[in-house]
Structures are given as C-alpha cells and as structure tokens.
Amino acid sequence: MDLNIPSALTQVLLIEDVSQIGYARRSAQQLAELLGFDETDAGRVALVATELASNILKHAAHGELHLRATGNQGVEMIAVDRGQGFDLESCLVDGFSTGGTQGIGMGAISRVAQVFDVHADQRGTAMLARLYPRTSNARDIRYGVSQHSLHNDPACGDAWHLAIEAGRFSVMVADGLGHGSEAERAARAGEEMFAQDPFQDSATLLNDMHIGMNGTRGGAVAVAQYDAVADRLRFTGVGNIGASLIGFGKSRGLASHPGIVGVQYRKAQPFDYAQVSGQLLILYSDGLQSRWNLADYPGLCHRHPALIAAILHRDFCRGRDDVTVFVIALEAIDG
Known part of the structure; x- marks a missing residue:
C-alpha cells in the first residue's frame, strides 16, 4: 500500500440542539458520497452520524461531531463532549439507556462501523467510528x-x-x-x-x-x-x-x-x-x-x-x- 495523505482541517459540527442532528447527518453523508460511497454505504454513514450526534445530546447535552476523510477511502467521525462519562460495557448492550431512550444507539454504531472505539472519564467522552465502503479492501491505519x-x-x-x-x-x-x-x-x-x-x-x-x-x-x-x-x-x-x-x-x-x-x-x-x-x-x-x-x-x-x-x-x-x-x-x- 502506497499512500500520500495530505493536510486537511477537521470539520467541526456543533451539537447543542436536536435540530443540529439533521445537519450532521447530511454533512457526513455528503462526505461519504464525495469519497465514492454508494447509496447504501452512504446511508450507513448517515445512520452512524445520527446516532453519534444523538448520543452527545443524551449523555452530555452539548458537544461536537468531528468529521474527516481517513485518506484511504474511509469516513471518520468522532463525537466529543465534556459530559460526566458513562459505563461503556453497559451502554453497548441493547436495551440499556442512561437517557430514558430505547438504548440502541451505541450498540448500533459498534455493529455498523468497521472501526469503533470509545474513551470516557470524568472529563468527558470521545467516541470514534470509521466506515469504509463494503467493496473496499482498505485496512484501518492506526x-x-x-x-x-x-x-x-x-x-x-x-x-x-x-x-x-x-x-x-x-x-x-x-x-x-x-x-x-x-x-x-x-x-x-x-x-x-x-x-x-x-x-x-x-x-x-x-x-x-x-x-x-x-x-x-x-x-x-x-x-x-x-x-x-x-x-x-x-x-x-x-x-x-x-x-x-x-x-x-x-x-x-x-x-x-x-x-x-x-x-x-x-x-x-x-x-x-x-x-x-x-x-x-x-x-x-x-x-x-x-x-x-x-x-x-x-x-x-x-x-x-x-x-x-x-x-x-x-x-x-x-x-x-x-x-x-x-x-x-x-x-x-x-x-
């Protein structure tokens, strides 16, 4: 694999109100389409963006969704907040919720994204999802x-x-x-x-x-x-x-x-x-x-x-x- 990944700014989407979830979803989907994702794969990106943005509002009330291309055909999204964190293992179980919802968001993200990782402590949470087209043979670059x-x-x-x-x-x-x-x-x-x-x-x-x-x-x-x-x-x-x-x-x-x-x-x-x-x-x-x-x-x-x-x-x-x-x-x- 020979790659040259050029400099690019991180796109920062503020998530402070439920109305901003739709903009985050559309922005992530547009990036995926620009990178050549087909309709189904771009829909997967849109779903994950929606869940990440929703989780920010559920767990921290406000935060940011960071969006960028990985440089090897993938889309990267990171939800960043300053909330009080949560019990990751519990939240990955469908049906568990700290916000009174159905509790399917985080489990869905971990299943749909090829790369999923989280760090949460008293300072806040950062949740990563990277997605690649299903037809791609790209491997995650750490x-x-x-x-x-x-x-x-x-x-x-x-x-x-x-x-x-x-x-x-x-x-x-x-x-x-x-x-x-x-x-x-x-x-x-x-x-x-x-x-x-x-x-x-x-x-x-x-x-x-x-x-x-x-x-x-x-x-x-x-x-x-x-x-x-x-x-x-x-x-x-x-x-x-x-x-x-x-x-x-x-x-x-x-x-x-x-x-x-x-x-x-x-x-x-x-x-x-x-x-x-x-x-x-x-x-x-x-x-x-x-x-x-x-x-x-x-x-x-x-x-x-x-x-x-x-x-x-x-x-x-x-x-x-x-x-x-x-x-x-x-x-x-x-x-």
Whole structure:
C-alpha cells in the first residue's frame, strides 16, 4: 500500500440542539458520497452520524461531531463532549439507556462501523467510528489527526502530511509563523516539498523544505520516519513542533533544533530511536499546550490514535493559535 495523505482541517459540527442532528447527518453523508460511497454505504454513514450526534445530546447535552476523510477511502467521525462519562460495557448492550431512550444507539454504531472505539472519564467522552465502503479492501491505519484553525478561519497556518509505503511511513508537521493566509502559504510550501520525496534522507528533506519555504514567513517543521523492519524511528525537527514517544509506561520528548525553516537555521541533525515498535508517536504544533500527560488518562494510550488526538485537542488547545495534533502507532502498515 502506497499512500500520500495530505493536510486537511477537521470539520467541526456543533451539537447543542436536536435540530443540529439533521445537519450532521447530511454533512457526513455528503462526505461519504464525495469519497465514492454508494447509496447504501452512504446511508450507513448517515445512520452512524445520527446516532453519534444523538448520543452527545443524551449523555452530555452539548458537544461536537468531528468529521474527516481517513485518506484511504474511509469516513471518520468522532463525537466529543465534556459530559460526566458513562459505563461503556453497559451502554453497548441493547436495551440499556442512561437517557430514558430505547438504548440502541451505541450498540448500533459498534455493529455498523468497521472501526469503533470509545474513551470516557470524568472529563468527558470521545467516541470514534470509521466506515469504509463494503467493496473496499482498505485496512484501518492506526493514526489520527485533529487540525483546527484559529477562530474557524478558512486559512490554517499548520500543515501535515503522511506518506505510507509497505513497512514504513514518513510524516511531517509544519507550523507557519503566526496564523492566517500567510502562515498557511508557508506551511503548505513546506508540505508540497515534503510530498515530492518523503522518504529521502531527512536532513536533505529539511533543506529542500527550507528552499521551498524561502520567500514566505517560514515556520517550524518536524519530520518523523519509521522503518518497521529496522524497528527504528528517525526524528528531525527545527523550531517548536512538539514530539513525544509514548510506550511501556514511559514518555520521552524528542529534541528539535532552533531556527525557522524558510528563513534561517543550521543544518538539522536527525536523532534515531531504536526498538520503538508498539509505541505511539505524537506530534503537535504550539497551538497545543505542552503540559499534557497521557498517564493522567488511564487506558487512553491503548485506545485508537484518533481518539487520543481528539482528546488532547479538547483538553489542551490554547485557543489563541492554529492547532494540529497528530498521533500514530509505530507498527507495520500493510495493504
């Protein structure tokens, strides 16, 4: 499987009133149809969107439905709220309800979606569903990204890109200086250069991105390349893109070099990390606070990376800049 998944904003649908359920359903169905889902499969997406939005109102009174394409033919929906959580095992049993309803919603989601996962605690709930066309042979890629612009500006100064080949992947996150259209131009220039040859030597790749971003505001950039056969992660960063490896009961930050790609920086030295299989890589722009700790969320590190990205955004977004959170499991990815 060779894939290039380009940067894209997360579509956020507010769910605060029953009237907004219909809009969420139509938005999800339209995305599915745009991705080539037939009428029946698009109907499955619409059903799940309806149930996810309804569950937000039942359990938390208000929240958000996050909608995006997975990049490998799928539709991803994440219901995010700040309610008091619930007993997941009980709620998956048809007939159980905490809201006085028939209690069929969550069980229906878990049966219809090819990928279903939930994390709930006293801070709130995030519920993930990914759906693929029935005729598709696509396998779920255990990655997730939550990308949002400041004040819902159509221009986002962050960019990310994920390239996948058999047994390896390469990912970048860029944060153009400031926010708005000029920051977006800088970040997108870096992404464009990265996408041309994402598996080349990372120091060379950063230099090419530096050239491509010349004449823009420039920005912070991080590149991570994982080789499953060698069981090695190579990380190269310039500026303040945060990066962490999470696994085996510990967390370690990955060091970046000072500078601004596209403006001025010294040659960036790559750092290699061995025996990382089974760990999580988390990359994030400075729109996210750095004081988060997954150990404060028991069990979250074992949930789907898309849930982790959504929850970190929910709880640690600064609210004064664009924000990107990218999470991926370090494991072999095949077709």
